[in-house]
Amino acid sequence: MDPVNPWLDPVEVRRLADRLMRPNRELGVSVADAGFDEGFVGFARDQTIPPEPLPPSPTPFVREVAATSVPPSSPPENPVIARGPFLDRIVRFRDWMHHNFTATGIFILDREGAVIFDESNHGRLHFLARSLALASRRPGASAGNVHVKIGAGATLEVIPVETAYGCLVLGAVVSDSLPPAAVVVVMEALALVAAPPVEG
């Protein structure tokens, strides 16, 4: 009697094994193989747009979002033009994210996955963000933003941002995935917030 095959699915085992033996660059990322569940929204590669230099005033999109999602009497200070110590700038950025995108649980990881800023206090979200950010990388291209539904009315938006200090990974819990234009604005804002202060 075969001591092994009756206890498992040889076809499925072979499929998994064949995938593992092929160079990863030949493969698309399978949600099922990645171990994410039905709530996985997807890798939003089409939302990845290289950031362009930000104008010195809030972009039209920011003004639009502010006008539609927050009371007009309290426009947020744009973190881009807010200077000061790094942590202060990050806190202003956090407030700006709260205000404009109703984002909560904001955290920022550095290129090694170390936590730079965290209001989520949830290590599993960090791990999920790191995994998604790495999984969204493609050869020769920067990582794209990714989102995954983590609960009823809650989506973790993961946005890798190239900055002067390397790639930072921004994680934020939002009610629904951010539209492409919003992602671009967030990327630009974080890139400038993380930029070294310009003297004078």
Added chain:
Amino acid sequence: MRREEDHNVPRHPHLEEKTSDVASGSYRPATIPKHRVISIAVSSQKGGVGKTTVSINLAHSFARAGVKTLLVDADPQGSVGLSLTRQSRLLTGFYDYLADPGIPLDRLIVPTRLETFSLVASGQASDYEAGGGGMGTHLARVRAFLRSIAARGFDLCLIDTAAGLFGVTGDVIASVDAIMIPQQAEPLGIRSVPKLLEGLSRLRVVNPRLNVLGVCLTMVQNDLAESTEAAASLRQLLPQEMVFQTQIPRDGLFVRASARGLPIGVLEDGAGAQVVFDSLRAEIEAKFEPSYGQQAAYG
């Protein structure tokens, strides 16, 4: 370069005595490239499959062949240390490095008489013995460790991990260049292969450059039908290139070697067993040939 002149750490007494002859340079240099460190995790879904035996003797084989090799004990049980160093419980090790960013790599490295062979013990951070820390918790620190090794000029870093593909072991696999999987040639263990493959698929999302070197059958008993049948079934089940041709037999020599704190090739009658690990080493080198031009994952 003699590491013991650089660091105030103990040398391994047995290897000092027993391996000086193999450092004479009469062995064919292995072909692992010298321009960067290659990191390989030796991991398995199940415990007790021979990871530590494979790690120690494979590392020794590479070192004998002239590859500057660092064997890292990333198993909180400290099996490598318990096998090779009497002082293992006193040594600062891998888990101490993870827990304390202030510990420099130099404090961890235990040189041996074989100039190309160094060890890192698991360390004394006892809170990890209970499996402390979820996966991802130590990813940054593990990658920092691998970068430090690259800067120290090692060619190969072989990491003996704890069983399972989670926790610190998951972080190691999410950071290394490659993984090899010892698998005991017995039916129960081989039935766990689907779970192993699923786990590796998940980790490969985190580490897309992870090169799966393959499964190495261990504790093969040619005089036991269940063992040989299980080995044959695994070879039938998996792609040919996923199972090493070299099989590690169950042999009393391994028990004797660990009792004396030595790699098996250092025993007086260990030459035959050493050939097995030299063969395994050659298979691994061949698997790395096509990727010589690639950069290390995080080294």
